[in-house]
Amino acid sequence: MSSETVNIPFVRLAKRESMDPRKVWAIRIGSIVIAILLGMLPMFITGNNPFKAYQIIISGALGKPIYIKQTIKIAIPLLGCALAIAPCFKMRFWNIGAEGQITAGAIAASYFALNWYDKVPSFVLLAIMFIAATIAGGIWGLxxxxxxxxxxxxxxxxxxMMNYIIIGIVSWLQGGPWEGRKGSQIIPMFNDSARLPVVFGIHCGWIIVLVLVILMHIYMNYTKHGYEIAVIGDSENTARYAGMNVGRIMMRTMFLSGGICGIIGFIVVTGANHTLYNGVxxxxxxTSITVAWLSQLNAFAMILISIMLAILTKGSNTLQTKLKVPASxxxxxxxxxxxxxxxxxxxxxxxxIFRPRKTEIKEASV
Amino acid sequence: MSALIALVVAAVTFGTVLMFGTLGEILTEKSGNLNLGVEGIMYMGGAFGLAGAFYYEKIVGEAASSGFVAIILAILAAFLAGAVASAIYGFITITLRANQNVTGLALTIFGTGIGQFTGEFMRVKEGGFVALSNHLKDAFSSTIFPDFLKNIPVIGKMLFSHNFFFYLALILALAMHFFFSRTKTGLYLRAVGESPSTADAAGINTTKYKYLATIIGGGISAIGGMVYIVTTAGCVWNHSGLSGVGWLAVALVIFCMWRPLNAIWGSVLFGALMIMYLRVRIIFIPTEIYKILPYVVTVIVLVISSMRNNKEKQPPASLGVNYFREER
Incomplete structure (x- = not known):
């Protein structure tokens, strides 16, 4: 064999300069399709018909108007939280404490819901809860x-670690100072004045989250802050040379991110649960990390992805009851x-770049 | 005194779980790969390790089952599960060059899902209950040393009464220490983690080292999950007890400064923190607050270890950064 043919590897890599955006999205959507096909494997291994399983997932999530409402209720916090995570991930700051920041916001909102419900009118109470939750979540992220x-x-x-700490605190509140009936380990339900109004059959959290989508899109793409975040994400050193105060921007972004998570905590306790517990x-x-990443940190794509994952989550519960396939x-x-x-x-x-065919022929002849 | 001994024994039992998780992650990180999927890997190890022992007993029958074989099979099943999971991680980060942080998080979601799914599925399939016979349970949790050593006052209990897995982890920690500091391969691996381009220029196959370290490291971490299920959890699938353990193991790697020998006492110390609320009552502190102690300590450890900027105690220089030969 000549040395010439040996030196050409079977496959080489070269960086692409650019790619047709339509092709890019085709590849991404293709990968989602492949993932859904691969997702059939565990159902197949456990002896279920994967097509039937997906059918149950879809009908369990969208089959009846009430199911659709439940699915949207699952999607609301996912979307909101993905919005919160997006600037952090853009900055390459790996905030996986959204869970804790949601809980922190929920605690702050619950405090006012439990103690102030008879002191102020409903909309003032909700506003106070909203602000308190934002600040609490923000501080927990800060x-x-x-x-x-x-x-x-x-x-x-x-x-x-901050997640485990705050969730532990809720467990303590549940069995201690905020416990309703002694020994119940449950915090009492909120008064009606501390509950979010219902719009089109679903608590108005969806309106808040959709407003956040637009605000976040503007913030990330059309403001100085958004630009700074993008620069830090690409290269921290470049940001420093450009005179940006990286530490301050990090703290600011995390306060914002935690604050939005806190709002989600507020929405969940006042809109969906009407009480606080450690699994809030x-x-x-x-899951929202997945939403943020699958949508390439694009705020509008997050709407679709969060609904998709909500369908999956809601449908899997139906799957568990119908086919005894674990919801996990x-x-x-x-x-x-x-x-x-x-x-x-x-x-x-x-x-x-694959090895050209010519060399293969040459190889064979040598 | 006896309370203290009991605390030490319980701390070592839980510490063994953490030790496997930590040692595996140390091996992975030495190659420059930051695998944040340990939580998922340990779930998978737990579920498949239990499945290995359970189906072994089911096939050969309770009477014919040997504790030793069950231990070996459980270890193998867990190791394989972890190795496969980390092979996926390795393929995506090393060959396909994806971001290590996000891939690790994806592995955590995937692995906890698989672990939960397997554990639940087994439970449903076996009529609501998966448990091993007492005979095997004893094999998993009893010591390998003869009674006379165990009966030495104080020392006997503290040193010779632990389960087989603890001594295995101990040997592993010593072996890894020897491997990193005294063997050529170990030195090469460290070179890959510190500066892959230098290692590459020196003719070391960085891809091979990264793959092997990640896969073997993941397998070792998975054994930790299995140990939790067959010792602390009493041989039944218990996901709530296992949640957070993998993350603690990742934190412990930093606490141990990437040194296998430090992992021994570090794990036992955190094992003690994890179970102290059951053993040592402190008045004025409610149990729920007491339970978050290990996480608070972890936060403090993270902060202190970042404040002290010692040249000797640094992570592998290329940790978390993918290496592309073409991009210099």
Missing amino acids: IPAFFKAKWNTNETLFTL ANGVGF ISDIVIGILLFCMLSCEFFINYKL
């Missing part, structure tokens, strides 16, 4: 950011979705 800015403390683990965030903080199938499919989405970026960014 703490890890402060240490990250000051000493470069690992924010991934810090934000995560219910994994939303994690939704987590598996979400995980596979993320894997596929992360992998497909490779094919967008790189070009595979």
Whole structure:
């Protein structure tokens, strides 16, 4: 064999300069389709017909108007929380503490709901709860950011540990100072004046979240803050040379992110649960990471993705009752979705160059 | 005194879980890969390890089952589950060059899903209850040392009364220490983690090292999940007890400064923090607040270790950064 043929590898990589945006989205949508097909595997292995399973998931999530309402109720916090996470992830600040920031907001909102309901009119009470939740969530997000800015403390683990801490505090409130009936371990239901009004059959949290979508889109794309976040995400050093105060921007962004999570906490306790318990965030903080990443941090794409994941979550519960397939199938499919989405970026960014056929012929003749 | 001994024994049992998780992640991180999927890996290890032992007993029958074989099978099943999970992570980050943080989080979501799914599915399929016979449970939690050593006052209980897995983890920690500091391969691996471009220029196959370290490391972490299920959880699938353990293991890696020997006492210390609320009552502190102690300590540890800027105690220099030969 000549040395010439040996030196040409079977496949080479080259960075793509640019790609047709339509093609980019085709690849992304293709990867979602592949993920849904791969998601059939666990159903198949456990002896169920995957097509029937997906059919049950869809009908369980969208089959009746009441199901649709429940699905949208699941999508609201997912969307809101993904919006909150987006600026952090854009900045390459790995905030996985959304769960805790939601809970912090929920605690603050619940405090006023439980203690002030007879002191002020309903809309004033809701406004106070809203503001309190924003500040509480913001502060809970600000703490890890402060240490990250000051000493470069690992924010991934810090934000995560903050989740366990605040959830533990709710458990304590539930069985201690805020307990309703002694021994019940339950915080009493909120008074009617501390509940969100219902619009079109669903609590008005959806309006708040949709407004947030527009605000976040503007913030990320058309403001100086959004620009600074993007620069830090690309290169922290560039941001420093350009004279940006990276630490301050981090703290500001995390306060904002935590604040939005706090609003979601407010929406969940006043709109959906009407009470506070230690599972108030219910994994939303994690699932919303998927929403944010699958939609490439695009605020409008998040609406679609959050509804898609809500369908999956709601439908999986139906699947569990109907086919006895554990509802955690939704987590598996979400995980596979993320894997596929992360992998497909490779094919967008790189070009595979296969060894030309000519050398193969040469090889064969040698 | 006996209360203290009981605390130490319980701390070591839980510490073993953390030790496997931490040691596996140390190996992974030494190659420059930050695998945040340990939580998911440990879930998978727990579910598949239990499945391994359970179906082994089911197939050969309760009477014929041997504790030793069950232990080996549980370890193998858990290791394989973890290895497959980390192979996915490795493929996406090393070959497809995706962001390590997000891929790790995806693995956590995926792995906790698979673990939960498997655990639940087994439970439903086996008529609502998956449990091992007492005979196997004993094999998992009893010591390998003869009674006379165990009966030495104080020391006997503290040193020789632990389960098999603890001593295995101990040997693993020592072996890893030896591997990193005394063998050529270990040195190469560290070179890959510190500066992949230098290692590459020196002719080391960085891709191979990264893959092997990630896959073997994931397998080791998964054993930790299995150990939790077969010891602390009493051989039944218990996801709520396992939640957060994988993340603590990731935090412990920082606490141990990427050194396997530190993982031994670090894990036992955090094992103690995790179970103290059951053993040592402190008045004025409610149980629920007491339970968050390990997380508060972790936060404090994170902050202190970041404040002290010691040159010796740094993560592998390329940790979390993918290496592309073409991009210099």
